[in-house]
Amino acid sequence: KQEVTQIPAALSVPEGENLVLNCSFTDSAIYNLQWFRQDPGKGLTSLLLIQSSQREQTSGRLNASLDKSSGRSTLYIAASQPGDSATYLCAVRLNDMRFGAGTRLTVKP
Amino acid sequence: DTEVTQTPKHLVMGMTNKKSLKCEQHMGHRAMYWYKQKAKKPPELMFVYSYEKLSINESVPSRFSPECPNSSLLNLHLHALQPEDSALYLCASSQVAGDGGYTFGSGTRLTVV
Numbered sequence: 001k002q003e004v005t006q007i008p009a010a011l012s013v014p015e016g017e018n019l020v021l022n023c024s025f026t027d028s029a030i031y032n033l034q035w036f037r038q039d040p041g042k043g044l045t046s047l048l049l050i051q052s053s054q055r056e057q058t059s060g061r062l063n064a065s066l067d068k069s070s071g072r073s074t075l076y077i078a079a080s081q082p083g084d085s086a087t088y089l090c091a092v093r094l095n096d097m098r099f100g101a102g103t104r105l106t107v108k109p
Numbered sequence: 110d111t112e113v114t115q116t117p118k119h120l121v122m123g124m125t126n127k128k129s130l131k132c133e134q135h136m137g138h139r140a141m142y143w144y145k146q147k148a149k150k151p152p153e154l155m156f157v158y159s160y161e162k163l164s165i166n167e168s169v170p171s172r173f174s175p176e177c178p179n180s181s182l183l184n185l186h187l188h189a190l191q192p193e194d195s196a197l198y199l200c201a202s203s204q205v206a207g208d209g210g211y212t213f214g215s216g217t218r219l220t221v222v
Contacts, residue, residue: 031207042215043115043199044152049210089151097211099151 002027004092006100013080014108021075021103023090028068035064035075036089038102044089048075080107112136115200115214122190123222130185130217132200141183142211143175144199152199158183159205190221 003026013019023033032051036044048057048064050073056065061078073090087102113134122128134141140159144152156175157164163175172194176184183200200214 032210034210036213041197041218044201044211044213046210046212051208091211093207093211096154096157101151102149 002030002092002094002098004090004098004100006088006090006103008103009101010104010106012106012108015080015082017080017107018076018078019080019105021077021088021090021105023073023075023100025071025073025092025098027094028071030068030092030094033064033066033073033090033092034097035062035073036091038087038089040087047088077105080105082107082109113200113202113212113214115198115217117217118215119218119220121220121222122187124190124192126190127186127188129187130198130200130219132183132185132214134181134202134212136202136212138202138209138212139180139205140203141177142201142203143173143183143185144201146197146199146216156185187219190219192221195220 005024007022030052034049035047037047038044050057050066063076066073084107087104089102091097091099116131142157143155145155146152154166155169158177161177172189174186198217201211203209203211
């Protein structure tokens with residue numbers, strides 16, 4: 001059974017810092033990995049989708065990497081802003097999508 | 110703007126009520142999903158409709174029943190719910206093929222009193 005783990009569970013940083021969120025998964029047989037952002041009480045907003053054949057994807061200040069063989073992905077956020085405060089979830093897809101528990105990020109002004 | 114629309118955004122219902130949650134997508138996706146999410150927990154899969162065929166998470170109680178009128182609509186009928194069913198209910202859609210990502214709606218916040 002696929003297990004997805006996200007470290008750290010919570011992170012607080014001052015504005016402007018670069019930061020890395022980590023995601024690991026136990027079964028490397030995946031189609032893709034997706035990073036989501038979730039604001040409190042809201043739905044999930046897709047940030048980046050990485051196919052199993054890809055190594056990384058970039059969107060603006062966000063960069064996600066995937067090392068399928070080691071079961072790891074990282075989400076890099078450059079020059080963090082208070083508006084980045086949210087919970088970040090990673091999820092891997094094979095027959096269905098399995099989620100990690102998320103990292104709650106707080107960016108302080 | 111999300112391409113998966115969920116209504117209502119908030120719902121308060123009594124334990125004897127019958128209500129329905131609605132989800133609609135216009136992306137031509139042939140797979141749609143219902144997830145339940147409790148506070149500070151990841152979403153848990155409840156149902157999958159793929160090419161109008163239903164797959165059920167066997168842990169979901171029968172007081173939840175999905176309905177797929179067509180490939181762009183997915184409803185969740187609620188009956189005789191319990192207070193512990195209070196949660197955020199999320200709808201998502203995707204291509205059936207495994208290389209597609211998921212698109213989520215903004216969710217329905219359900220409170221059972």
